[in-house]
Ligand SMILES: *[C@@H]1O[C@H](CO)[C@@H](O)[C@H](O)[C@H]1NC(C)=O
Ligand SMILES: *[C@@H]1O[C@H](CO)[C@@H](O)[C@H](O)[C@H]1NC(C)=O
Ligand SMILES: *[C@@H]1O[C@H](CO)[C@@H](O)[C@H](O)[C@H]1NC(C)=O
């Protein structure tokens with residue numbers, strides 16, 4: 341008996357309920373912007389606005405977001421965090437549009453909202469609000485005191501801030517290959533609930549390598565990316581030691597050249613002296629010979 345009656349009972353109840361429609365998919369609102377939470381109801385007969393009641397509330401806590409009845413907004417019991425941020429489209433209410441305009445969207449606004457409407461009969465429906473904030477352009481840096489010697493391990497850090505929700509950080513090498521090992525990513529929320537992300541990749545350096553950091557926001561998709569390229573040029577011996585070595589080598593070479601020049605002159609001088617002495621002797625001998633010759 342009940343089995344036959346139940347569908348009839350349900351059908352009767354359905355007739356008594358006002359049909360209220362909200363989006364099935366979550367509504368994505370941009371942080372700091374305004375969002376319209378759509379809610380529409382269909383009422384066959386024309387109605388007097390003063391006979392319409394609209395209640396928007398948080399589904400979980402039943403906290404009042406916005407109320408309207410008796411032909412005007414009723415905000416005495418409105419939740420404090422929504423003060424001065426909500427309104428209905430009054431001129432659209434007569435056409436069955438009970439949508440809520442929410443201004444200055446905050447991270448804390450995220451959640452489920454119920455739209456409750458009464459015109460003779462009543463009905464309600466709930467929708468999900470999701471908040472999204474784009475991250476700043478990421479910045480990739482190399483630890484400043486790192487030794488850029490091939491094979492050495494270095495830490496590359498990628499930072500971005502002020503985004504929501506939690507971002508996925510993907511590191512790739514120059515060939516677009518995913519680097520998932522030796523990556524540490526941490527997120528910290530600021531007082532507005534927005535995240536700052538910091539991801540550290542530790543790699544063994546190879547010459548001519550590029551590392552890029554890509555951010556993917558689950559709600560906004562691919563956001564920014566940044567990369568760092570380590571060319572062969574950065575990768576030198578420890579620079580101070582190199583310049584000291586080059587300097588010393590130049591000094592030594594100069595010294596050797598100077599020494600060689602001095603030696604060369606000395607040798608030449610002594611040779612000339614010897615030759616001069618010899619010539620003098622020969623001249624003397626010649627003179628003596630001529631003297632003897634004359635004496636003879
Ligand atoms: C709200 O409803 C209007 C009209 O049906 C539609 O154009 C708009 O895309 C809806 N907005 C959202 C956020 O669902
Ligand atoms: C309700 O009216 C507002 C303002 O005209 C509009 O933006 C919104 O899309 C309307 N919503 C629906 C469900 O028609
Ligand atoms: C709407 O209701 C109010 C109060 O009940 C009444 O004064 C007004 O004349 C009505 N307006 C219409 C168009 O029926």
Ligand SMILES: *[C@@H]1O[C@H](CO)[C@@H](O)[C@H](O)[C@H]1NC(C)=O
Pocket residue numbers: 420423424
């Ligand atoms: C809302 O606006 C009124 C009047 O402009 C102001 O006095 C009040 O402080 C505001 N409340 C909040 C929470 O901003």
Ligand SMILES: *[C@@H]1O[C@H](CO)[C@@H](O)[C@H](O)[C@H]1NC(C)=O
Pocket residue numbers: 510516517518
């Ligand atoms: C890299 O990772 C991303 C995200 O996890 C994925 O979509 C992509 O297919 C991966 N690419 C390769 C080459 O594995």
Ligand SMILES: *[C@@H]1O[C@H](CO)[C@@H](O)[C@H](O)[C@H]1NC(C)=O
Pocket residue numbers: 521522542543544
């Ligand atoms: C990760 O680090 C370990 C230890 O430092 C190293 O042996 C390994 O090769 C690294 N993995 C990658 C993919 O670089």
Ligand SMILES: *[C@@H]1O[C@H](CO)[C@@H](O)[C@H](O)[C@H]1NC(C)=O
Pocket residue numbers: 547548572
């Ligand atoms: C590094 O890259 C430059 C330019 O892309 C190329 O000319 C050079 O041969 C590369 N060196 C090595 C060691 O791969």
